[in-house]
Amino acid sequence: MELTDRQKLILTLIIHEHIRTAQPVGSRTIVEQYDLSMSSATVRNEMAALTEYGLLRQPHTSAGRVPTEEGYRFFVGNLVQKSGLPTTTRRTIAHQFYQSRQDVEQWLRLAASVLANQSQAASLVTAPHSEKTIFKHLELIATRGRQVLMVLVLMGGEIRQQFISLAEPVSQEQLSAIAAEISTLCVRCDADQMARIRPQLDALGEDILNVLLAEMALTEESATGEIYLDGMTNVLSEPEFAESEEARQALHVLEERSLLENLLASTVMNTDVGGIQVLIGGEGTWNELRQCSMVLSRYGDPNTLTGSVGVLGPIRMPYDRTISTVRFVANVLSDLVSETLAV
Amino acid sequence: MELTDRQKLILTLIIHEHIRTAQPVGSRTIVEQYDLSMSSATVRNEMAALTEYGLLRQPHTSAGRVPTEEGYRFFVGNLVQKSGLPTTTRRTIAHQFYQSRQDVEQWLRLAASVLANQSQAASLVTAPHSEKTIFKHLELIATRGRQVLMVLVLMGGEIRQQFISLAEPVSQEQLSAIAAEISTLCVRCDADQMARIRPQLDALGEDILNVLLAEMALTEESATGEIYLDGMTNVLSEPEFAESEEARQALHVLEERSLLENLLASTVMNTDVGGIQVLIGGEGTWNELRQCSMVLSRYGDPNTLTGSVGVLGPIRMPYDRTISTVRFVANVLSDLVSETLAV
DNA sequence: TTTTAGCACTCTCAATCTGAGAGTGCTAAA
DNA sequence: TTTAGCACTCTCAGATTGAGAGTGCTAAAA
Known part of the structure; x- marks a missing residue:
């Protein structure tokens, strides 16, 4: 043809x-x-x-x-000609990031908001996440009785928290000592390496290490970091979704995390950072997306920390503009990651 | 009458x-x-x-x-007779919480999910939040160059993180020392008390204290903790929202955080913990909610940590069942808070 | 060979009309 | 005070219609 x-x-x-x-x-x-x-x-x-x-x-x-x-x-x-966003728009967006709080969560929220507003569609942003979880720091905080709050900081700034129920109460001093010990022993270690320090720990330390390793395994398992959504209601304004049943199907994909993670895992995660992936009408594979299109990209540092950004809208979507916007936001996030989070 | x-x-x-x-x-x-x-x-x-x-x-x-x-x-x-939920339903829900991970975020997510499924409506859950922010622990983590990741743990398990750009690079040891110093000096202090330790700090410490205080002020300002939503698409199945324009208005309230925070601040936040508030058709005040009703409750420990749970659905809502469900979930969360987070 | 004017044809959509059906309010009887 | 009966009202789904938009084809023009 x-x-x-x-x-x-x-x-x-x-x-x-x-x-x-x-x-x-x-x-x-x-x-x-x-x-x-x-x-x-x-x-x-x-x-x-x-x-x-x-x-x-x-x-x-x-x-x-x-x-x-x-x-x-x-x-x-x-x-589609790769026009790039108008300079004024770029400025506006950059400015918003510049004057937002210095906080990953805020950045991601803002990115989602910018995407949603610029494209008048639903947007999604996943937090930067690494395939391999690397330990950075551990903190143990006594709360009530035998309950301990474990705060785990991973390379790349991911923070995980969890409660541990100990067999018997332990003082904050003791907890701090253990946390410091594990922290110094394990800096920049992955889960396997960390498991090897077990002999050096007492019973209490071992219990904590177990929870710690379980938590790291769990983090490593999940394909994406936290997911931020915005602009779901934008989709409802489009004439093709005037019958809300159609909209329900589309938005369900975003709401059902497991579905969304699968989708991301098998599409953007195979793209190079900076590349753009366009799914039109579900591409025959994603039944729930029959009525819509997605424009997705990957941001971050290819070898360590990456996340996804994207937009979901009707098939009748201004692809040129949307692609430019997604690409631009992905670049902004990549810059932020490499400036602040990169290993 | x-x-x-x-x-x-x-x-x-x-x-x-x-x-x-x-x-x-x-x-x-x-x-x-x-x-x-x-x-x-x-x-x-x-x-x-x-x-x-x-x-x-x-x-x-x-x-x-x-x-x-x-x-x-x-x-x-x-x-409405206060029927309470059927025992089997209570069991199912309790079981889900029991076997979920020991992690506030998971609990809240689960609470939102349970509410959404049980009521077949949209649900919202806010993280426990205290009117007065009390310092618990500070951690400083060197990332790249002059960038430092500040992790602030508040009484009640709220965690805030932010990047700080220092004037010049500082070693992790030095950062840990400062963090430890501030942590021991300020345990259980509020922002005012913390400001008083300023004289004891060097220039670097003062910079950090400033960011810290700003962050605490910001946390205190906001009326609610993090907000978790679920079941937005349930609303789209209701016949009164078949025209998606109607649905857009309703869901917009949930998506626009500032709107939602206002709403919560002026309704549930005035209710006693355990009490139920039912807003029917926006009560003449909330224009966006003209087409829907909300069932809201407050959970947590009245004097320290509280959060909100609630459901948004059509005015034609099975109030008896929904009220029971909201009340039950609020109680479960209250229990979890008092077991693990309470001061 | 390519382009264009002209025209018959097709199909949708909005407007109008219609009758069936559901539900009411009223009245008078039980 | 309750109820049977009935006239009346209003909606809704279905059928009918004409206007309008757009096509494909053909034959003439470029």
Whole structure:
């Protein structure tokens, strides 16, 4: 399938017009709308060809054309020009990060918010997460009776906390001593290396080490860090989701963490950092996403800490702009990670 | 307005039937459905009276009756019997908490999930938060160059983290020393008391103290802890939200944190721990909630740590069951807080 | 060979009309 | 005080219609 330049032009115009109006696009409309120097009949002939190729489709005999998923895919793959975001927009976004609090959580929240607002769709951001969890620091804090709060800091700034119920009460001094001991023994160790210090610990220390290792294993198991969502309600404004049943399916993917983690694990996680992945209409695999598209990217430091950012919206999505936005936000986050978190 | 027992019965039946079917309820329907020993004409007379009182309303002349918001309010205030959850349900829920990880975040997430599933509505849970922030422990961790990760543990297990950019690089040993010094000097201090140790610190220590105090002030300012949401998509299944525009308004309240915090601050936060607050149709105050109701409660330890739990659903909500569920979950969380977090 | 004007044809959509059905309020009798 | 009976009202689903939009095809023009 080799398209002529004119066919590419017409496909592009139809997609633009359809994104703008959410309506089927007729031959006359685009001739008038875009001042084409050809007649509507010519356009009709080209449209017939594009329909033949499976890039357009007619909802019914006497309606205009609508891009098929294949049509969008061709558009994203071949016709989208990598425009980049307007400078003013970049400035606005950068400024927001600049004056936000110096706190990973805030950054991620902000990233989600920026994505949602810029793309008027639902957005998701996962916290930076490393495939291999490396110990950095342990803190034990006596709370009530035999309850101890364990705070575990991992390389890359991930913090995990958990309660431990001890067999008998232990003083804060004693706890601090153990925490300090484990902390110095294990700096920059992974779970396997840490397991080897067991002989050097007393009974209490061993109990704590066990919980610690379990927690690290759990962290390592999960494919992504914490997930931040925003702009779910934006999706509800789109005409294709006027029937809320359609919207329910789409948003369910974001709400059901396990589903979302699977999705991310098998898509973005295979992409290079900085690369963009576009899923159109679920790509035949993700049934819940039949009505929507996602634009995803990976940010961070390829070998150590990475996370995902992305946007979920209707298939009829302004891909060029959305892709630019996702790419830009991913870059901003990459910079922040390498400035503050990198090992 | 004093209702006869028969009027109360009929109001109750109409509400039950309407909750079940989401349709206006006719006089014949409830006579047949509930085997009433009176004729439909009698019921009609009573319905006319209840309509007069403003507890019922007719969508149009020849339709059945629908409860008004006032009707629901009367029902919730006077007719709901405090049934409590079935024992098996209680067991199931308790079991889920029992076998979850020992981690506040997990508990809260689970609480939100349980609420959402049990009530088939959207749920929200805020992390326990105290009006007065009390220092417990400080940790400083060197990351990259002049960047330092500050981890602040507050009484009650709240953890705040933030990056600090120092003027010049400082070794981990030095950082640990300062952290230990501040930690021992300030245990159980509030921000005011902490400010007084400033003279005992060197320049670096002062810088850190400043960030620390700013962070504590910020925490104290915010009315609630972290917010966990779940079941947003449940709301989309309800027939009153079939038009997604209606749903958008409702869910927007949950998504827009500042809105939600305001709402919580001016409702549940004035309730006693263990008390239940029911907002029906926005109560004239909350415009965005005109189409929905919320059932809210407060959990925790009244004098120190409290958080909110609640459910958002359509006005046509099974209040008795929802109230029981919210109350039960609030109690479970209160127990967990007092067992592990209380001061 | 390619493009275009012209035209018959198809299909949707909004507007209008219709009758069935559900539910009411009123009245008069039980 | 309750109830049977009945006229009346209003909605809702289905059928019908005409206008409008858009197409595909054909034959003429470039």
